Amino acid sequence: MTGQKTSADPLENPFWYALTGPQAMFARTEEHAARYLPGVSPLGALEADTPESWRDLAALTAPGGVVALLRPDLLEAPAGWTRTAGDNAVQMVQLQAQAPFAVPAGFTVRELSPQDVPQMLELARLTRPGPFQERTIELGLYLGLWDEAAQGGPRLAAMTGQRARTRGACEISAVCTHPDYRKRGLARTLVSQVAARTVESGLRPFLHVGQNNVAALETYRGLGFLPSRSMWINVLRREAEQT
Structure with a gap:
């Protein structure tokens, strides 16, 4: 090569x-x-x-x-x-760092690990955020929001993490929320948290979102992401x- x-x-x-x-x-x-x-x-x-x-x-x-x-x-x-x-899709880039949103009451946020992969794969299967496989977690930091009071024990309610990493920038990907937990701002919270950590590591956050996903486009704009190009x-x- x-x-x-x-x-x-x-x-x-x-x-x-x-x-x-x-x-x-x-x-x-x-x-x-x-x-x-x-x-x-x-x-x-x-x-x-x-x-x-x-x-x-x-x-x-x-x-x-x-x-x-x-x-x-x-x-x-x-x-x-x-x-x-x-x-x-629309590529969006966060040009100015934003403070992360606080974790909603009743949830905890933690870095996901290989032992969480079965729940991550199930969440990706339910929500179809894009390609996600058993080793995708190895590409970067992945955070999960857990419902600590869920019946049967803590339940993965939402996740997102880092995928493509170039020199100077890192993609935020696998943004997904379990259908039982939508409309609570969980994805916004996690994207803001991963973006903040990405900036702390010296990289510029970017992401990709479907051009017709109006709700997601507005959410990302609210986090300081601006359209960069069509993909x-x-x-x-x-x-x-x-x-």
């Missing part, structure tokens, strides 16, 4: 700069493409939309395998690939090779 390329703004292609930079230990790479290790995330990246990059992505993806690419453009997949999904989520399957 070549050395990390420079760019006026790495957030134009954040997963390329994460996978070929601070998160290289979680990556499988070829010269012009990269993707997270199995179990960490199905996300990958092209250095650019070129035949060389697609060739290298194919080398990293088994026939029938799926990869998700987050880019400013809706990709025209070349022969050998089938688009299974595509959606438009496309491209989910692609490599076609099985003909015999």
